[in-house]
Amino acid sequence: EAGVAQSPRYKIIEKRQSVAFWCNPISGHATLYWYQQILGQGPKLLIQFQNNGVVDDSQLPKDRFSAERLKGVDSTLKIQPAKLEDSAVYLCASSLAPTGVDEQYFGPGTRLTVT
């Protein structure tokens, strides 16, 4: 079965510009996650969707970050405007069941560099 797809794989932008990342989860997976992984750190959850509803967005910087999951399938994460500290790898993951104990399958990530 196909894994979690993400695009683009790499993105370089200047500060104050906007950027969008796309994720296509594994078919049939109800839950979708976006993580931010800063160099030298473990992934940090930004937002969790169950189908097309938000379950947890407590760590999403809502003044500049937004995410949506239309029709409960694909998802887009946007940053507007970007700051230097947003440089990181953005990982998308999906799981079959809406519980934290179910295995999460991760995509390859999008590496964002903000200059």
Place this chain on the structure above:
Amino acid sequence: AQSVTQPDIHITVSEGASLELRCNYSYGATPYLFWYVQSPGQGLQLLLKYFSGDTLVQGIKGFEAEFKRSQSSFNLRKPSVHWSDAAEYFCAVTGSARQLTFGSGTQLTVLP
């Protein structure tokens, strides 16, 4: 709040030697524990998980981990390391909050 500590930022072992990566967690109740591996340019892959029952769990690629409640630890082990095991390893915990919290990772280098 739940948290994970991986005390070793970088570990170097020779191919064929044994490996132990340390993980300590903080969580008020029974945790669910995971080990993930991340190769360069790749997403995270689940090595093994502990939910309940036998405290010694077996995973993929010959890895195992032991849950020790008294020490709040979930250390990852492998009896004989292969060059292809070079990667970054992350321990993670979740509980009733259903949110995965990751440690900061341990980078493994394997010498020929």
